[in-house]
Amino acid sequence: MSVSDRSEAQRAWRRLEALAACTDEPGRITRLAFSPALKRANALVLGWMREIGMTASIDPAGNVVGRYEGLSVDAPTIMLGSHLDTVRDGGRYDGPLGVIAGLAVVERLASASRRLPAAIEIVGFADEEGTRFGGSVLGSMAMAGIVPPDWPARVDIDGVSAGKAVIAFGLDPARISEASRRQKAPLAYVELHIEQGPILEGRDAALGCVTGIAGALRAKVTVSGKAGHAGTVPMDMRADSLVAASECILAVERVAKQFQCIATVGQIRCHPNATNVIAGSVTFSLDIRSLEDGSKSAAVADIVRAFAAIAENRRLRVETEVTSNTDATLCDARLTGIIRDVLAEIGPTVVELPSGAGHDGLNMAHIAPIAMIFVRCKDGLSHHPDESITIDDLAIGIDALSATCTMAAAG
Amino acid sequence: MSVSDRSEAQRAWRRLEALAACTDEPGRITRLAFSPALKRANALVLGWMREIGMTASIDPAGNVVGRYEGLSVDAPTIMLGSHLDTVRDGGRYDGPLGVIAGLAVVERLASASRRLPAAIEIVGFADEEGTRFGGSVLGSMAMAGIVPPDWPARVDIDGVSAGKAVIAFGLDPARISEASRRQKAPLAYVELHIEQGPILEGRDAALGCVTGIAGALRAKVTVSGKAGHAGTVPMDMRADSLVAASECILAVERVAKQFQCIATVGQIRCHPNATNVIAGSVTFSLDIRSLEDGSKSAAVADIVRAFAAIAENRRLRVETEVTSNTDATLCDARLTGIIRDVLAEIGPTVVELPSGAGHDGLNMAHIAPIAMIFVRCKDGLSHHPDESITIDDLAIGIDALSATCTMAAAG
Numbered sequence: 039m040s041v042s043d044r045s046e047a048q049r050a051w052r053r054l055e056a057l058a059a060c061t062d063e064p065g066r067i068t069r070l071a072f073s074p075a076l077k078r079a080n081a082l083v084l085g086w087m088r089e090i091g092m093t094a095s096i097d098p099a100g101n102v103v104g105r106y107e108g109l110s111v112d113a114p115t116i117m118l119g120s121h122l123d124t125v126r127d128g129g130r131y132d133g134p135l136g137v138i139a140g141l142a143v144v145e146r147l148a149s150a151s152r153r154l155p156a157a158i159e160i161v162g163f164a165d166e167e168g169t170r171f172g173g174s175v176l177g178s179m180a181m182a183g184i185v186p187p188d189w190p191a192r193v194d195i196d197g198v199s200a201g202k203a204v205i206a207f208g209l210d211p212a213r214i215s216e217a218s219r220r221q222k223a224p225l226a227y228v229e230l231h232i233e234q235g236p237i238l239e240g241r242d243a244a245l246g247c248v249t250g251i252a253g254a255l256r257a258k259v260t261v262s263g264k265a266g267h268a269g270t271v272p273m274d275m276r277a278d279s280l281v282a283a284s285e286c287i288l289a290v291e292r293v294a295k296q297f298q299c300i301a302t303v304g305q306i307r308c309h310p311n312a313t314n315v316i317a318g319s320v321t322f323s324l325d326i327r328s329l330e331d332g333s334k335s336a337a338v339a340d341i342v343r344a345f346a347a348i349a350e351n352r353r354l355r356v357e358t359e360v361t362s363n364t365d366a367t368l369c370d371a372r373l374t375g376i377i378r379d380v381l382a383e384i385g386p387t388v389v390e391l392p393s394g395a396g397h398d399g400l401n402m403a404h405i406a407p408i409a410m411i412f413v414r415c416k417d418g419l420s421h422h423p424d425e426s427i428t429i430d431d432l433a434i435g436i437d438a439l440s441a442t443c444t445m446a447a448a449g
Numbered sequence: 450m451s452v453s454d455r456s457e458a459q460r461a462w463r464r465l466e467a468l469a470a471c472t473d474e475p476g477r478i479t480r481l482a483f484s485p486a487l488k489r490a491n492a493l494v495l496g497w498m499r500e501i502g503m504t505a506s507i508d509p510a511g512n513v514v515g516r517y518e519g520l521s522v523d524a525p526t527i528m529l530g531s532h533l534d535t536v537r538d539g540g541r542y543d544g545p546l547g548v549i550a551g552l553a554v555v556e557r558l559a560s561a562s563r564r565l566p567a568a569i570e571i572v573g574f575a576d577e578e579g580t581r582f583g584g585s586v587l588g589s590m591a592m593a594g595i596v597p598p599d600w601p602a603r604v605d606i607d608g609v610s611a612g613k614a615v616i617a618f619g620l621d622p623a624r625i626s627e628a629s630r631r632q633k634a635p636l637a638y639v640e641l642h643i644e645q646g647p648i649l650e651g652r653d654a655a656l657g658c659v660t661g662i663a664g665a666l667r668a669k670v671t672v673s674g675k676a677g678h679a680g681t682v683p684m685d686m687r688a689d690s691l692v693a694a695s696e697c698i699l700a701v702e703r704v705a706k707q708f709q710c711i712a713t714v715g716q717i718r719c720h721p722n723a724t725n726v727i728a729g730s731v732t733f734s735l736d737i738r739s740l741e742d743g744s745k746s747a748a749v750a751d752i753v754r755a756f757a758a759i760a761e762n763r764r765l766r767v768e769t770e771v772t773s774n775t776d777a778t779l780c781d782a783r784l785t786g787i788i789r790d791v792l793a794e795i796g797p798t799v800v801e802l803p804s805g806a807g808h809d810g811l812n813m814a815h816i817a818p819i820a821m822i823f824v825r826c827k828d829g830l831s832h833h834p835d836e837s838i839t840i841d842d843l844a845i846g847i848d849a850l851s852a853t854c855t856m857a858a859a860g
Contacts (some may be wrong), residue, residue, distance in 0.1 A: 046708050235681030269646075269736070278702075287695040303692070304679055314715060325680070397720075
């Protein structure tokens with residue numbers, strides 16, 4: 039494995055800083071899908087790609103795509119990348135890191151006039167966070183040829199439709215489907231991304247090998263009890279929705295641990311939410327994730343059974359409405375094998391971990407084997423201005439991505 | 450005990466309807482302290498008092514007070530009454546019932562040209578609900594001579610100060626203290642009020658003898674954990690504020706039952722309250738009431754100990770800030786003895802119950818022995834347009850109040 043010189047990581051760092059300056063909210067990093075800030079970011083990346091000898095363009099879905107040819111014209115393609123959009127008031131690394139690290143990999147090859155048995159493409163997706171258009175992940179969906187037909191009609195918070203936003207971005211919404219790479223699918227899609235969690239930091243490891251992207255079930259739970267005067271209804275005559283909801287929330291935690299899933303109740307609303315009124319109804323969110331679809335299903339079934347028992351015991355109703363449910367996506371065995379080998383050369387322990395967050399790989403897996411490398415981030419923080427990595431970890435990440443790419447291209 | 454004729458209850462019923470029509474929100478019953486609607490209600494009650502032969506006036510705190518002399522000029526006074534203000538969108542009976550029933554008691558005496566060894570005064574307090582001026586209960590506080598010095602400076606939701614509201618009501622805020630009856634304290638204060646709870650309905654009893662008004666401790670509890678990504682932070686690395694708060698809420702229920710207190714968490718706020726973010730902090734209200742101050746203190750101490758254990762176990766902070774704490778006020782033994790005797794003549798079982806809600810008696814107890822009779826209300830509902838009693842229960846309530854008054858006056 040080649041060892042990066044410090045200047046390579048410094049250059050990547052400066053590029054990350056330059057992208058961070060592309061924002062639609064001064065003082066914050068806010069670069070939503072198809073925004074003017076994203077257009078500036080795309081232009082920067084396009085320039086860097088061309089500078090280091092790649093052919094590059096914006097695809098019909100707004101993704102910036104650069105190509106560095108392999109040893110032969112008909113060589114297969116290894117695609118590296120991530121997304122260039124951010125959440126509102128986000129960080130510098132969630133997304134851009136994978137694009138800039140990919141650029142460094144190619145730059146290293148190009149500066150050594152070296153070509154691999156595979157071409158390398160770098161992609162910077164235009165819409166992964168889903169902040170602007172109701173959870174859409176258009177960039178990689180378009181590349182995977184799975185754009186939902188209603189996508190152009192979706193509207194952002196200002197009432198601007200996705201179709202109009204695409205036009206304002208200089209593209210034609212009718213041609214988005216042409217971004218599909220189903221016909222020219224890559225040999226592999228490899229993404230470097232910050233972990234967005236505390237595992238690597240806790241294990242004192244710069245990098246981790248991602249085993250897969252967890253499936254996620256999301257539900258809205260409604261507890262319907264009986265409101266009443268906080269001072270006058272005896273404890274044994276109550277149907278207190280908030281006490282019942284509390285029992286439900288503890289059941290979620292207990293069952294999730296039992297099935298080794300990750301489950302979160304992050305949102306709760308209580309009605310009438312007055313200090314002197316027994317809660318008449320409570321709604322709360324349920325988010326449960328696992329790399330094992332079977333575990334997730336079994337946990338959800340157990341949770342629903344626990345809710346029913348609580349409802350019966352407390353003489354009220356608990357209703358669970360599943361709003362979305364996606365299966366887990368496993369990373370490719372060959373690619374993760376390569377990454378494990380690469381990480382074994384870097385440090386004493388190889389940390390393997392699932393991704394609990396969604397990524398572009400979820401869509402890219404429809405057309406290519408996928409793999410991901412996680413980079414340790416401070417306090418597990420992401421989607422926040424304090425999102426932080428070290429330049430040393432960046433350098434190690436570039437090395438690992440480069441080695442993975444070379445080994446994957448060797449076939 | 451005299452038996453009411455039907456026409457007496459019907460007249461009281463019509464008076465309650467006439468008061469319900471005094472509102473500042475058409476289509477609802479909203480008669481806040483010192484509002485134009487309360488002024489109309491006061492005028493109605495003043496008229497009825499004079500009609501039935503009482504001397505009557507508005508006192509310097511806006512309370513309407515009528516007097517029916519006893520057998521001698523120096524006879525002691527039994528005061529009957531309740532409040533004429535309501536919450537926003539309230540009901541017909543919470544408050545007015547006690548005033549109108551008192552009027553019926555006097556009317557019965559007057560129409561029989563009968564006088565008791567005690568004078569009877571009827572009071573309709575101007576401010577009990579505390580809806581307008583931050584929980585103030587000015588009417589009975591003024592009569593008890595315990596008005597907080599800052600009261601005139603308090604402002605309502607529109608920025609109008611209580612002092613200005615009093616002036617608009619036609620009174621002088623500087624003279625509120627003249628409403629004090631410390632010097633001419635009544636022999637007894639007896640209030641008929643709807644139960645506002647489900648106990649009498651559950652026991653199939655029209656009336657109940659109130660043993661006392663529960664003391665109440667109110668606190669704001671803050672749970673400070675650590676926000677994080679719902680998909681990426683393993684269950685055993687979390688400091689989830691909402692799961693901890695849920696455990697706290699169940700502890701409140703458990704301890705309250707153990708100490709035979711009534712405790713309610715009616716309000717909860719979660720931050721950032723997003724479906725995909727582990728709760729960083731949660732605040733919730735705590736309301737705990739008991740007729741036994743010792744039980745309440747012991748329960749609160751146990752709850753705080755439980756919170757501390759939860760905090761330690763979950764590696765987060767739980768802070769409890771007590772915002773108010775009042776002792777219980779017991780009803781007078783002699784008066785409740787009379788009421789028990791009266792109720793025993795009415796029905797097979799005499800229900801004795803505490804009042805979990807606050808009442809004017811809390812303040813009146815500073816200057817006089819107090820007692821209360823509760824009237825069964827439908828579904829235990831109060832502070833709501835569907836607040837409901839039957840005309841039969843109203844008739845029985847008037848009878849009981851009349852008998853209580855006669856026996857109390859007999860000394």
